[in-house]
Amino acid sequence: MNSRKNKNNNPNDATVQILGRAHGLDVSFYEESFLRKVIDKRRVAAGIRTVDDYNVVLAENRSEAEKFCDSLRIIYSEFFRNPLSFALLEQLILPGLIKAKRAAGQGGIRIWSAGCASGQEPWSVAILLNELLRKGHELVPYRIFATDLSEPDLEKARAGVYSADELKNVRLRHLTDSFTRTGECWTLLPGIRERVQFSQYDLLDADTVCPPSSIYGGFDLVLCSNVLLYYNPEAQLRILDKLCAGLAGGGWLITGESERQIVERAGGFRNVFPSIPVFQQRKFIVNAAGKKR
Ligand SMILES: C[S@@+](CC[C@H](N)C(=O)[O-])C[C@H]1O[C@@H](n2cnc3c(N)ncnc32)[C@H](O)[C@@H]1O
Incomplete structure (x- = not known):
């Protein structure tokens, strides 16, 4: 399989690159579908229709980039959880x-x-x-x-x-x-x-x-x-x-x-x-x- 094609097909790549380039934030090690869900959650919360438009906002807005990273941190826990x-x-x-x-x-x-x-x-x-x-x-x-x-x-x-x-x-x-x-x-x-x-x-x-x-x-x-x-x-x-x-x-x-x-x-x-x-x-x-x- 062509690895280059694979890379281009990953819908999260643009967001990961923008966070790295514009804000020095590395989110490349997160699981793909989890990252996708967080992108969609933040995009909807920001009232934006497409991921491309959301990526533009993410590149220009440090506060949105920080909110994005906060959303990646899941801290829920329970006593005697399992x-x-x-x-x-x-x-x-x-x-x-x-x-x-x-x-x-x-x-x-x-x-x-x-x-x-x-x-x-x-x-x-x-x-x-x-x-x-x-x-x-x-x-x-x-x-x-x-x-x-x-x-x-x-x-x-x-x-x-x-x-x-x-x-x-x-x-x-x-x-x-x-x-x-x-x-x-x-x-x-x-x-x-x-x-x-x-x-x-x-x-x-x-x-x-x-x-x-x-x-x-x-x-x-x-x-x-x-x-x-x-x-x-x-x-x-x-x-x-x-x-x-x-x-x-x-x-x-x-x-x-x-x-x-x-x-x-x-x-x-x-x-x-x-x-x-x-x-x-x-x-x-x-x-x-x-x-x-
Ligand atoms: C969903 S909570 C789980 C808490 C607890 N272990 C439980 O099962 O209820 C995940 C925790 O892992 C922490 N965490 C995530 N990535 C981590 C990392 N790279 N190093 C240390 N802690 C991390 C988060 O800050 C969060 O508090």
Whole structure:
């Protein structure tokens, strides 16, 4: 097939080039149909009939270019978002990690929530781990490194304060054990808050293999849910390589439900439970460049 013809056929190309040329904004790594939807959404919001006309406005108007980039950032999240993944975490993965660390007699559990939005995912894991450790009278230490691109969302995450509506998936016993109520809002208790460290980190950063806040990777578990699906296959692979490199041998990866096939296609991970997006790193996988990862 003629690759040049293909390139000309991509209806997003003109918009991508204009954002790069006129504003220095690189959106080339987003997934094609997602990018298309955002172009249409912004075009309609700006009251413009054709993409060509919208591209002219985009080239001349910095504020519209910024609005466009804001629309590419999907930050929706929920506590205990994928119930099946969280059931596996609660019943199998976290108890297994506690047991393994206790047997080793040293080192704590290390977890990375990559693309944590405003904290719902890492706090959900911390709530489960606290409960399991309390129930079993275990003294295994753990640390959750939670990262995102967006500083305003990280600020909300650090505050650990949520409305009743945001906590609709949280079980009553977790609400009473892990939060304190202040008026209409609920705040995570200090015993949980001290276990999670939030920092800004770009998963497409080419200079680092894991968040500098974690010092070295060696994660027993990485959660990266509802992030990969917004990126094109090349960027997906770059992110997956990073997650794979950050994991300790045989560590666990959890993605969003609709990202299962992306991980399966990339290789490097074994889908342990075929209908749930929970994977285990294959030890010493050799990638296309011949490097162990
Ligand atoms: C749809 S939210 C998902 C939040 C959470 N993981 C969940 O499943 O509920 C996607 C998050 O990924 C973050 N994100 C997207 N691209 C990223 C990147 N390159 N590096 C770090 N975070 C990124 C966004 O800022 C957003 O907060």
